[in-house]
Amino acid sequence: MKKELKDTIIVELGEKLKEYPHFYLVDLTGLNAEKTSDLRRKCFKNDIKLVMVKNTLLHKAFEASEIDFEPMYESLKGNTAIMFAQTANVPAKLLKEYKKEGIPALKAAYAEESIFVGADRLEELAALKSKNELIADVVALLQSPAKNVISALNAGGKIHGLLDAIGERNK
Numbered sequence: 001m002k003k004e005l006k007d008t009i010i011v012e013l014g015e016k017l018k019e020y021p022h023f024y025l026v027d028l029t030g031l032n033a034e035k036t037s038d039l040r041r042k043c044f045k046n047d048i049k050l051v052m053v054k055n056t057l058l059h060k061a062f063e064a065s066e067i068d069f070e071p072m073y074e075s076l077k078g079n080t081a082i083m084f085a086q087t088a089n090v091p092a093k094l095l096k097e098y099k100k101e102g103i104p105a106l107k108a109a110y111a112e113e114s115i116f117v118g119a120d121r122l123e124e125l126a127a128l129k130s131k132n133e134l135i136a137d138v139v140a141l142l143q144s145p146a147k148n149v150i151s152a153l154n155a156g157g158k159i160h161g162l163l164d165a166i167g168e169r170n171k
Contacts, residue, residue, distance in 0.1 A: 013061035020084035022111045024091045026104040029079045049084040075107035092125035
């Protein structure tokens with residue numbers, strides 16, 4: 001491979017690292033053509049970009065990045081594919097479908113501004129909540145007390161009795 005081509009690939013990988021806030025390094029060794037195509041289709045449906053890379057070029061893209069990816073350097077051995085995603089837990093959920101077969105195997109991941117190394121971290125990654133899921137949880141928590149008051153008011157006379165009971169207890 002010519003040096004100009006390598007430099008271009010490194011720059012493109014660097015742009016992808018900036019464009020996507022989350023990525024997973026996976027080993028696809030052992031997947032036949034049919035299963036690889038199936039994985040690529042599932043990635044496409046889930047808005048995941050699957051890219052095969054050379055470890056040395058990815059290492060250089062990591063070094064050129066503003067983020068310190070040094071804990072991931074040990075994972076850059078053997079075949080490596082990168083799954084780029086906008087949502088942190090989507091690739092992990094997809095990889096869990098294949099967990100029984102062990103292929104593809106998770107090497108490392110960068111999700112929610114944290115580095116996860118090793119296949120044993122897959123469950124933890126799948127359990128991560130996306131930003132939208134966290135916002136929905138906070139909204140539900142904020143709405144809960146208001147819903148309780150509204151349902152108590154809708155109960156009619158019961159609220160008056162409840163307030164009298166509380167007033168008697170405080171005397």
